[in-house]
Amino acid sequence: MEESKEKEKGICQGLPSRRDMISNLPDSLISQMLSCLPTKEAVRTSVLSTRWKSLWLLVPSLRLASHDFPDYNAFVSFVDKSLDLYREENSCLHKLELVIRKDDNDQSCVTRWMDFVSTRKVKHLDVECILVKREHLEVVPLSLYFCESLLYLRLHRVSLGGSESVSLPRLKTMCLEQNVYADEAFLQSFISSCPVLEDLNIVRRDDDNVKVLRVHSQTLTSLTLGFEPGDGHMLFHYFDREILGLFIDSPRLKYLNFSDDVSKCQIISSFISPSVKVNLGGVRYMSYYSDGVGFSNQQVARSFFTCISRVKDLVISETIMKLIDFCMKDAPLPQFCDLSCLEAKVCLVDVEMLPTLLESCPNLNSIVLDLTRPSIVTEQITAWAVPQCLLSTLEFVEIKCCCKAELVGMKLAEYFAENCVFLKKLVLRWRGYVLEEDSVLRDLLALSWRSTTCQIEVCGPLNKTCMMYL
Structure with a gap:
């Protein structure tokens, strides 16, 4: 028995401890392991041993949020010490992500942190300052x-300007959200000084010092534009809306996501290539003045739709549908002769305008x-006119119904079934329990x-899909 215990003890002594096994791994592998941890947890490994004291510095990224610390000063101290x-x-710090929420009297530090990483070949910089008032923007x-070295840049609620020139030769993705700029000329220069920029996301505010947003880029493929009220304008319908304009000169653009339900005027005054997929969100107000002459909302809306009339792929929201209805009361929409794919959110009260809209899409x-x-149920769908696209080009129809919209969805399905000459597939989806899949089929x-x-x-709320061929 004693001999057996001694033998077992010898075997155990011959095995390395778990700590030694991990510590003996190459630095590169340990760095990979630490990169999977939150930054604060990775830093805590420095107390394990002398070997681990500075291993966390091999992780080329720092991701921190001020709300994870006892107070703002503790957060600032931690970031300062880490950068030191x-x-x-x-060590290389290729990626810095900071989420910062501070009071008005808290110290300014974001500027110096950005300066540190900018001079040390940072590749990914993401700085989000939450609910910072304009007078306290860093x-x-x-x-x-x-x-x-910068490849990705996201700036949220900071102040940009003060430089006569910009050079970001490798930047491919840029997100500018609720910032303030020196003037519109600076923002135009800032965008155009990124020679390989591909993805641009801009969320504007009403007090950003930019009236006409000009996007000039020969490399841009994706552009997302939005709007959020500035300080003191959380209820946007109370503030005095500026005359805001938009100019796009991006010949390689493939995707335009445009959502703005706050500003009073939005005008795309440049050519939009047919290959661009356009996603239109909320645009509730349109007015325009030139040399003291006012144009009607219908004129501005029609100019807006004429500008995008050559696109092949279009996604529109409920507010755009209402704008189209508003526009059509004065004169027909421009013809979308190249439009192949249309996706639209339609409030039931606006369902009856669909045939008129489809008259503008002859090759859909x-x-x-x-x-x-589901506020109003339409009963006259079967009496609708039949647009040209139903007789010649329409091959795919999908109808998605919110709760209590199932009966209207069925009427729409009947309308397309009885009028589409070359229809190849019809899909009907609903969420409520009014209909049953087999009976619908x-x-x-x-x-x-x-x-x-x-x-x-057909697919109901239980995700039971039934298919059948004629």
Whole structure:
């Protein structure tokens, strides 16, 4: 027995301890392990042993939020010490992400942190300052405007300006959210000074010192534009809306996401390529003045739609549908002759305008309708006119119904089934329990289909999908 215990003890002594096994791993592997931890947890490993004291500095990223610390001063002290250690160890910090919430009297420190990483070849910089008042916005350092290593930049609630020139030769993705700029000329220069920029996201505020946003880029492929009220304007309908304009000169643009339900005027005054996919969010107000002459809302709206009339792929919101209805009361919409795919959110009260809208899309191939806000049920769908696209080009129809919109969805399905000559697939989805999949499929099959070969797909709230071919 004693001999067996001695033998077992010897085997155990011959095995390395768990700590030694991990500590003996290469630095590169330990760095990978630490990169999977939150920054604060990775830093805590420095107390394990002398070997681990500075290993966390091998992780080339720092991701911190001020709300994870007891108070703002503790957060500032931690970031300062961390950056000092990176400087002392001559370590690379390729990625810095900070989420900062501070009071008006808290010390300014973001500028110096951005300056530090900008001069040390940072590749990814994300700085979000939450609910900072305009008079307390921190200023972007001049060094950032000449950071040759930067690939990704996101700035939220800071002040930009003060530099006559900008050079960001490698920047591909940029997000500018609720910032204040020196003037519109600076913002225009800032964007155009990024020679390889591909993805641009701008969320404006009413007090950003920019009236006409000019986007000039020969490389941009994706552009997202939004709007948030500035300080003191959380109820946007109370503030005096400025005359705001938009000019886009981006010949390689493939995707435009445009959402603005706050500013009084939005005008795209440049050519939009047919290959661009346009996603239009809320645009509630339109007015425009030139040399003291006022144009009607209908004129401005029609100019807006004329500008995008050559696109092939269009997504529109409920507010855009209302704007289209408003525009059509005065004169027909421009013809969207190249439009192939249309996706629209439609409030039930606006359902009856669909045939008139489709008259402007003579070559439409696919349509997805998302029925929302079941306030009024339309009973006259079967008496609608039949647009040209239903007779010649429309091949795919998908109808999504919110709760209590199922019966309208069925009427729409009947309308397309009985009038689309070349329909290849019809999909009907609903959320409520008013309809049952098998009975819906039987009712659809019993219709007088204009198309001779069509796949029918129905899907109810239980995600039970039923399919059938004519």
